[in-house]
Amino acid sequence: ASELWVEHIGESRSMRLATSIMRVQQLISSELDAALKPFGITFARYEVLQLISFSAAGRLPLSKIGERLMVHPTSVTNAMDRLETQGLVRRVADQTDRRRTFAELTDEGKQVLAQATDAVMAIDFAVVGLDGEQQDQAFELLKAVRSAAGDF
């Protein structure tokens, strides 16, 4: 559609970049979801598993998950509900602060995460067509967009 735009509302570099970002996100998101389907999880839920596994203590306050993945608390709750039903995570109450709940991986969660990681690495995270240097270049350019939009 971007060619049409150029024709109709004038050369708009920002527009064609915006629609391109939308499109490429759709593409890689659906490829990543497809790669993770055998494990019954989406890439969003995969990111939650991965994030929990990163924590030094093996557990992470639910509030931190939303913060770090930069998603709405409701999305974290939904993802956690699904993952808990699947037996991949459990919620654990904080003994020192009752208002705080931790998320931790179950043994099955750890196993699924390891297999899922192999699966997404096998398709190179669905970001193909660029060599390593170009991937870094694209990353840096998008980083500037994120910074300008108030992201960290």
Add this chain to the structure above:
Amino acid sequence: ASELWVEHIGESRSMRLATSIMRVQQLISSELDAALKPFGITFARYEVLQLISFSAAGRLPLSKIGERLMVHPTSVTNAMDRLETQGLVRRVADQTDRRRTFAELTDEGKQVLAQATDAVMAIDFAVVGLDGEQQDQAFELLKAVRSAAGDF
């Protein structure tokens, strides 16, 4: 989260680019939706309006909309339902081929589209932090990802 990844599963350029694309899409998508909120439409529905307006005949077969925006026919149906309820588009049966339905803009749809275009252009399509040349660079890099993923 990408710094953590690098630490834990090794330097993965493709991974950090993939998560960066996801993130920047979220950011610009929510900024575009916010800019369009006064008009009661999302960016996805804005794209439908824009696409119809591009057509030489002022109308477009529904099947073409999905094709050009590269979204599922169900998404087009949903967007069209919403837009029709809002009085911004109408469905018109093809006189020569009864199986085919056209979408066209109502007068109000044209008016809303013009105002909405001003609104998204005013925020530079939420793609800020890059100069024009960098925007082109980012576009070209993402184009390679799209091509490799079978996009056109």
